[in-house]
Amino acid sequence: MKLLAHILGLCLALALTDADHHEHHDHHDHHAHHAADLDRCEGMEMDAVAVNEEGIPYFFKCDHLFKGFHGKAELSNETFAELDDHHHLGHVDAAFRMHYEGQADHDHMFFFLDNKVFSYYQHKLEEGYPKDISEVFPGIPDHLEAAVECPKPECDEDSVIFFKGHEIFHYNVRTKAVEEKEFKSMPNCTSAFRFMEHYYCFHGHMFSKFDPKTGDVHGKYPKEARDYFMRCSKFSDNSDHVERERCSRVHLDAITSDNAGNIYAFRGHHFLRKDEGNDTLKADTIESAFKELHSEVDAVFSYDDHLYMIKDEQLYVYKVGEPHTHLDGYPKPVKTELGIEGHIDAAFVCEHGDGAHIAHFIKGNHIYDVDMKASPRVQKNERPISLFKKVDTAMCGPGGVKVIVGNHFYHFDNVMLFVASRALPEQHRVSLELFGCDH
Incomplete structure (x- = not known):
């Protein structure tokens, strides 16, 4: 009252x-x-x-x-x-x-x-x-x-x-x-x-x-x-974190899948983890697993058994494991570590294929490549994305690229098709088809 x-x-x-x-x-x-x-x-x-x-x-x-x-x-x-x-x-x-x-x-x-x-x-x-x-x-x-x-x-x-x-x-x-x-x-x-x-x-x-x-x-x-x-940091006492995160209508901030096929999805102060071959989802605060980040990441990608996590102008790197290990010396500026500057909407690496060492970065309606094996790393190969003015996040796995815009995602067999496509492929629901929400 x-x-x-x-x-x-x-x-x-x-x-x-x-x-x-x-x-x-x-x-x-x-x-x-x-x-x-x-x-x-x-x-x-x-x-x-x-x-x-x-x-x-x-x-x-x-x-x-x-x-x-x-x-x-x-x-x-x-x-x-x-x-x-x-x-x-x-x-x-x-x-x-x-x-x-x-x-x-x-x-x-x-x-x-x-x-x-x-x-x-x-x-x-x-x-x-x-x-x-x-x-x-x-x-x-x-x-x-x-x-x-x-x-x-x-x-x-x-x-x-x-x-x-x-x-x-x-x-x-x-x-x-x-x-x-x-x-x-x-x-x-x-x-x-x-x-x-x-x-x-x-x-x-x-x-x-x-x-x-x-x-x-x-x-x-x-x-x-x-x-x-709504995207809130605190929830009601009887809130079921897994149910809430899998069914939330709030768009994701970042998503990635590691080499083993495990999916990590980030939204506000929380993240969801879905293990390959297992329909069980786990939800927790970002603080609990990635305490140096605290919350609200801009983009995440997986490369060489590490999670690269971008928040504002800073890059955090974690070795995948139980628990994830934050690498000494990080965070470091995104510009000096990855050779890319400006706000990054999404990032992903397709580790299964020819370009397994190329990180792709989306800023607005443009995509850029960074060779992770190069030294120093520089952004190159800028090209426009015709289908979307802006994406929320994206990830790449053995089946291809999933691009997430709001509550929906779109599947492309490879990066080239994603960039070159003029027609939207079938629309899929994030909550239902990625996380199995039933409502």
Whole structure:
């Protein structure tokens, strides 16, 4: 209750600050202060959640917005400028992204505030908005609590599901027909969103995965939102570390597989290890196995029975073993040790084949090679990657290269095909197909 009171007080403080907007133009410092108070890792109830056109989730709280799975709050009106013009309370009741090919509103984001709806396309307010909810979505009530898009065949027709208390409305996008449903097994949603073809109902700082047609909740729910949709250093006491890390929707920072085929995957303050020929996963803090690193690595690659770990401008090297041994004299600057500079998004070595001593480094949409046997080591063979503007991480094993972007990975038989490909190969889910998550 203490936390709830704090958040309610905070929203009120933000609202009061916002109400002063037209009288005082120096209120930004107040907002910055309050944004600092909004710590999603403390556990909070979001007002609304929606995924933007690039697949990045936006979490709304009061008149602030969290983009993605980590990072600080920012003012909602910095991204969606007109949200404050009509409603000085500065909150969002519900939000969703219309995602139906062929519809005029495809990829538009809709926000609901009291009795009004705002439609944005590429962060610009559409002409004529805001409008009354009843005009744009006839049959849907005001003061909603949540909304989520539901395309065919996940729903019988291309639909939007609206939530208000116990009332659930399926709105047919094409015919504008409204069907009222009863979702008996689901708690009242304070926000909802569709992510990787699954549907999530948030209630407080917990969430449940539900069937959009029936509202049925299968499996062990509710679960803690911080464990799966945010990158936090501390988790609830009853958090199952392995379950959380294998099923987290937060993108990986780094991944590698060693010569024996064991996979190491790093995210925030934790890492997962999956041993070759064994489906058992182990999860632990980075601090426990790589204490010199502490947490949050940028890139990791395996070479010659060592793990090369890059964090900022520094390189750490560990000999693979039980436990891993940190080599004396490290960390050393990445530039002097590897001959490469600037922020590195991903690194990997294909140890099975002709280029077994070539380390590949990805920075933005370019890839570079470094010969690990050369002295001194220098970056060479720069070439553009046509398929991706940015990757999160990548690894190479006997089967080829796996490139991870967000929650998905793509398989290429070799580095040359990865660099030269013009068409995306089949998309695979990281949590499901790399780590065997069942939800």
